[in-house]
Amino acid sequence: MPKISVQKPTRLIHHNPVCLVTSKSDTVENVFTASWVMPVSNNPPMVALSVAKSRFSYGLIKKSGAFVLNIPNKSMLKEVIYCGSVSGRDKNKFAEMKFQKEMSPHANILLSKCIAYLECKVTKEIEVSDRTIFIAEIIANGVQKGLFENDKWILSEKSEILLYLGDGKYCTVRPV
Numbered sequence: 001m002p003k004i005s006v007q008k009p010t011r012l013i014h015h016n017p018v019c020l021v022t023s024k025s026d027t028v029e030n031v032f033t034a035s036w037v038m039p040v041s042n043n044p045p046m047v048a049l050s051v052a053k054s055r056f057s058y059g060l061i062k063k064s065g066a067f068v069l070n071i072p073n074k075s076m077l078k079e080v081i082y083c084g085s086v087s088g089r090d091k092n093k094f095a096e097m098k099f100q101k102e103m104s105p106h107a108n109i110l111l112s113k114c115i116a117y118l119e120c121k122v123t124k125e126i127e128v129s130d131r132t133i134f135i136a137e138i139i140a141n142g143v144q145k146g147l148f149e150n151d152k153w154i155l156s157e158k159s160e161i162l163l164y165l166g167d168g169k170y171c172t173v174r175p176v
């Protein structure tokens with residue numbers, strides 16, 4: 001089958017789950033949107049998160065060695081767009097989005113409205129161009145009751161998580 005070459009090849013595998021990443025260091029707290037996230041190990045459970053060094057969150061994660069991947073569903077698209085376009089240097093995004101916060105098992109920040117979370121402790125950093133890939137162990141997790149069973153999401157309207165295609169376009173997960 002004939003194929004065409006595209007200018008941004010990473011976009012061909014770009015539809016990763018969108019997360020709202022919370023982090024804190026000393027008294028400073030922040031939240032930003034990230035979709036360059038992937039699982040990297042089952043035992044122990046580990047993820048990789050790619051963060052541009054220009055992000056305010058970068059310094060917080062680097063210093064604290066911890067972050068939480070809060071997973072929104074499609075009802076939180078407005079919050080996802082806002083947290084992915086405004087920096088914590090300029091605004092208190094928790095206040096602007098009226099996020100209700102909870103404390104995670106290891107004293108990090110959870111967003112109550114999200115349907116799941118993975119609390120992560122950084123174990124390794126890999127420098128790639130203008131970014132750092134934080135490799136992290138999942139030290140605690142939680143998912144809203146009724147949305148996950150037998151190690152899998154139960155696909156329903158509530159569990160429709162967001163995937164990012166790039167250039168402001170999103171889609172969601174549906175059963176096939």
Ligand SMILES: Cc1cc2nc3c(=O)[nH]c(=O)nc-3n(C[C@H](O)[C@H](O)[C@H](O)COP(=O)(O)O)c2cc1C
Nearest residue numbers: 032033034035036051052055056057084086087088
């Ligand atoms: C859907 C979406 C996904 C994004 N994914 C990432 C990502 O994986 N890594 C990253 O560094 N920035 C990502 N961004 C950009 C940051 O969210 C954005 O620059 C944000 O304003 C940074 O906030 P901060 O300066 O408060 O940390 C994404 C933005 C959007 C809208």
